[in-house]
Amino acid sequence: MTTKLASPGAPVTFNQETTHDLELTVRDLKLWYGENQALKGIDLDIYENNITALIGPSGCGKSTFLRCLNRMNDLIPTVRTEGEIMMEGRNVLSKEVDEVALRKKVGMVFQKPNPFPKSIYENVAYAPRMHDIVPAGKEQDELVETSLRAAGLWEEVKDQLGSPGTSLSGGQQQRLCIARAIAVQPSVILMDEPTSALDPISTATIEDLMYELKKEYTIVVVTHNMQQAARIADYTAFFHLGEVIEYNDTATMFSTPSEKRTEDYITGRYG
């Protein structure tokens, strides 16, 4: 059995035919909101070009954990973190890593679609221009097109790039947000319940899209939807009360969970 997870320094290998390179290694990550400890020592390995799903009941710390990966928690003044998240040999939680640089490497898609109230084009082009990825003009146009294509939105919006991003439907807005994240050319995309505000058809579209995107990017997704995790994720981590109870490849996790609590949650006995 390969279920008990990642002790520090010893990444677990899984019962997979292909082994994947590590994108992020999280070791003993603790986080406090003021006095409340929300994460109690998380160890987790995130594999490159895979989808890792984080599941668990509300308030279990999965979203908090996700926001640690691009240091969005830095925006909350009362938050304090300990431990390490290693990426490219560096601890991204340390002062030596600039959180702005980190967020360029680790993009994010939020629960509620939040396109900028600007044109569709501008939504995608804003960040690359800011990071000097491409000069304005033809190359920028191309980047906008490839990003929108990668997000599966190009055919729907190519004739209305000038209209506001907020005028699109919910599912289209979320794909626009994905295009916006892709345009910065990150290596990891974090998704915080990306389909919870969408209808089933839009959800299916986004899920298909995630499947395509993992060829190029590493995806970490928080979801409340067990079926969604089972459908799309290569690995799944079950969070409970600020701890990772179980972490395994999705097939194993959903067929033969080793922990009673995981099984109870997956089968809907609580959560």
Place this chain on the structure above:
Amino acid sequence: MSQSLDDISRQLKKRHRKSARMKWLSFGALLLAGVFLVLFLADMLIKGLPAFQQAYIQVEVNYSERASELPLAAVEADVRELVSRGYLRLIPNRMEANPDLLGTQRMEWVLADDEVDQYLQGADSSLSAKHKAVVDRLTEAGRAELQFNTGFFTNGDSKLPEMAGLASAAVGSVMLLIVTLAFAFPVGVMTAVYLEEFAPDNRFTRFIDVNINNLAAIPSILFGLLGLAIFINFFGAPRSSALAGGLTLGLMTLPIIIITARAALSSVPDSIRHAAFGVGATRWQTVRDHVLPLSMPGILTGSIIGMAQALGETAPLIIIGMIAFIPDAPTSFTQAATVLPAQIYTWASMPESAYVERTAAGIIVLLSVLITLNATAVYLRKKFEHRW
């Protein structure tokens, strides 16, 4: 045991009566306020509207050698008292500018004395019976009439009521507002940006916060004292200048702009900030590219309202000496200037009835400008309002 429906109804009757009474009382309060407003406006209009018309009379002007020395000689003795002395005084200048006039005689429509104006408007006039008879004769002959008073908008203040106009005060007001806006807008908006977007939430910022709110409630005359002490006595800005006045009003407007700008910034939802941070924007980029543009309509609205308040402000300006007699519009920010409300205040203290008219007319003009400014603010708010 439950009460019967009849019992409940009996009790209710009393409560309903009280409810109806309160409804009529509160409606009465509204009515009272409305009556006062109507009375005020009607009084202003009745008193002020005549000032928008000015009496002119047609007289024969004799551009003789003698008139260039003694302007009074240019018109005949019987109408001499009826012509504005301000007009007569300028005759030598006109002859100098246009030498062809010398030795000619022509019928001209000239500005009448303020008492003629009052007589023609049907108000009390101190004209003697003899002069009234002359005016009546002129009127019958079609040689005395009321025309639109363009001078009220093109002249500066004057010791002759028929010549007095708002122009210099209006220019002064505009210059003052330019200084106020140039000072208060950037300082106010950046303060709001710091407090709302950058500052940590600690004791110090909360202390600042409370004090800014208090500042907005300080009597405006204290800002006058502050302006006098700082801008004039310490920095040596010229007394009564648009510079000193504008900076003083800027101090007064600052808290209003800070408060409205903060409200506008905080109404931008965090999801926009998160979106910007999420693609790797710095705090300033987030503010400059997303939060500020979205809150700009609100900030502009607040600034316009602040400007409108500054435009109507008199007390602090009296303290720094902006109540002087200014006949000519200032041409630089350091020259002595006066402003519309101060001009109204000056006229209000004059005895001639023509000045009473001008006081009311000045108020009408000032009110119209203020209403226009506020309407613009409302329009901007409605037009660019974001619904999240």
